[in-house]
Each structure stands twice: as C-alpha cells, then as structure tokens.
Amino acid sequence: MTAYRYLLVLLFTGIIGLAAPAATAGVLPDDRADTLYHYYDGGGVKIDGPSILVRKSIKDRVSVYGNYYVDRISSASIDVVTSGASAYTEERDEYSVGVDFLNGDTLMSMGFTSSSERDYKAQSLNIGIAQEIFGGMTTVTMGYGRGADDVYRNGPDGQPDGIFADEADRRNYRLGLSQVVTRNMLLGINYEAITDEGFLNNPYRQVRYADGGSATGYAFEAEVYPRTRSSNAVALRTRYYLPYRAAVQAGYRFFADSWGIDAHNVDVGYTHPLGPAWVFDLSYRFYTQSAADFYSDLFPYQGAQNFLARDKELSTFDSHTIRFGVSYDLIADGWGFFDKATVNLHYDHILYDYSDFRDLRAVDSGGAPLYATGTEPMYSYASDVLQLYFSVWF
C-alpha cells in the first residue's frame, strides 16, 4: 500500500502547491498529440503496433496526458526454436495516464501505467518533482515509482495454464540534474536505483546442461533466478549548439546490478535542420555488458548450481545501433487551431553480437548437431526498427 500513501501525499502537496501564489513561471510540457506506428523485425521476432499520446494543459497550471500503446508480437526467436516450441503470437496493451502540476518553478508530476498481455500483467505508479533553481540555470528532479507485476504461463492453447502464477514487486528511485552550462550547451545527469522482488525470470526459458546420454550431447532444464535484484544506473547527457543552426549530442550510461551485470553505453548524434520545415537526425549508440554471475551457455550437469540462467539478455554481448531520422513540418506558420504539425520517420538498425551465447540451430538433414556440444558458433543477429509518426501542436 506504500504506493498509494505516496500518491495521497503527492495529491496533498499538489493541492497545497496550486493554492500558493506563483513566483516566476516555469514551463508545462507542450500541448500536442502524437500518433505513432512502430515496427520491429529481428532475430525471428516481429513486433508492431500503434502508440497514441495526447497531452493538454488546463489554465497554464496543470497538464494531463494519456497514452495508449500496443505491441503485436509474432515470435519464432532462437529461444523458441531451440526449445522445440512453436512460434507464437501475443499482444500487449499498455495504458498510461498522468498529470503535471506547475507552481512557480516547481513541476510536480504523477502517472499510472497498466500493461496487459495474456501471461503478464503489470501496473506501476510514478511520482516526481522538478525544481528550477539558480534563475532557471539548473533543474533538479526527483522521482519514485512502484510497480506490481503478475506473471502467468501460457499452455499449448496460448492461454494461462492455471498452474503457474507468481508476482513481482518493483521500486525505482530517480534523481536528476539538468544544467545550462553556456548559452550553447546543456548538461544532464540522471541516477536511478531499481529494486525488484519476486518472480524475475521467464517461465518459458530453459538452461542447457551437458548430458552424455542425450543424442545431442545436452539437455534442458528450467532456469532459476534469484528472487531479488537491485541495480544502479547513472547517465550523463549533453547537447551543444553549433556555430550554425545545428546541434550535436553525446551520452554515456554506466549500469551495475546485484546479479553481477556491468554495462556501459555511449551515444553520439547530430541534428541538422534544413530550411524552416526539415530536421534530420543521425546518431550512433554502442552498448556492452558483462554476464550475470549465474549465467552459462552450458552447465556441466543438471542442477549444477542454485541459480541458473541461459537468457541471452543476461549474457556477455555488445550491440551497435545506427539511427536515421527525418521530420517535416507541414504547417510551419500554424493553421487555424494548430500551431505546428510534423510527420516523422525514424529508422534504427541494431546489430547484436553475443560472446557466450551459442547458436544451437545448426543441424544436419537428420537433425543431428553439426558441432560438438559447447563448440557451436556464437549467436548474432540484426534488427530493423521503424517508427512513423504524426504530431500536432495546438
């Protein structure tokens, strides 16, 4: 019930804040509506769907938003193929609503999100506060979030089997600082701690262990994760306005968790407007992580240790992302009720390269493995991610 107590405190604070006289004016987010279609294709998985986000302010003090998001998933991933399961389809629907209260230089926000698929339900509540200080040079932000997940397992008919059910409780604590450094440069620092407790693995995933009695030389058993996880992440982000009208950005994040995963990612980007209507974006992101302590591609025997994982998201791997984006403003001078309307296309190409997750799909025509157990080639794949969206400001 702690989340609800926080909600009540925030509501109370918000009401007090609204009653107080405004000092210098902060800024509410823009009034706008976005309709996005997203498409992901990579590693045997295709996901697409819409996302619709509408945000509207009321009397310059309050801004409300609502978001509806869908993932339509069709999966024949390497995990599905090597476990012998059939390809499956799934849909995830997510609804978010939130409100921001502005009082002088203080912006208070809260939001609620509900996500639902047949075998996974998640609800989360987030609250936050942003305070401008030093004459608007610095903005300090703090936030807290609480999530409650219900995990089920689908049977062969694609519906929850009624046997397995478990829960996970998630909390996050956020702290941020954004700073005007010079008249051309912005800097942001964000820190986030996340703690999870409950069922944190995937009820379908299995680990591989050496089994001399099997024709393939190995066999599978269910994975077992710890029931707690805590992580820390700190990110730096900067944007710089070039001598002509264009901007460069750079970012870095360090992540470490109690499962032994350390991760780093860096990104650089360039934004170039062309005339009054066009904006082009080009960026590159590199990500690298070490494996969880209890991860192995091949355990020596069944039940080799208390915790077992062969989930590629917990393995050692790198990824490279190249992004291209273009935005076109349809009505740069406004049109009636609308201030601006853009049509946008973003394309990301991502390469994943695994260092200790092997590809077990290489078999001969008789189904026998082409490689000796533990010498299979490392897995890698590429993804294409497309976003097409239309935005209006009013």
Next chain:
Amino acid sequence: MTVARISAALLVLLLLAGCGVEPWVRPYERDRLADPIMSMDRDPVSSSYINHVHEAREGARGASGSAGGGCGCN
C-alpha cells in the same frame, strides 16, 4: 530508504547554494537553448518506444530519462 534520504539532503543543499549564485547565462541569452533542436527529448512518444526496444533486449535498465511502464519483455 537511504537513497530517498540522500536525495532529499542533496536537494536541500542545492537549494541553499542557489541563494548566492547569479545566473551566468541570462534569460535573454537562452534563445539557442530554446530552439527545439536543443531539446533533450524532442518527441517523448518516440524516445519512450526506443528505450523500451533497448531495455527489453539488454540487462541494463534505468536512468534513461523516462519513467517506464510495464514489462512486456518475454
């Protein structure tokens, strides 16, 4: 709650420090910073989607600037 306490202490310290600092970039000098191309998050609908794409496939999470929602990462 240690993190929350440290966060609160840091916020108070920053607020106190603010009493003696003159802004070195005046409001009328922030025209370039106000240009939409300088926004850290120009299109929230797009950035929250791409953050989700990465988080569902990576061990790392958090500090990406968005509050985050459900999982949907099976």
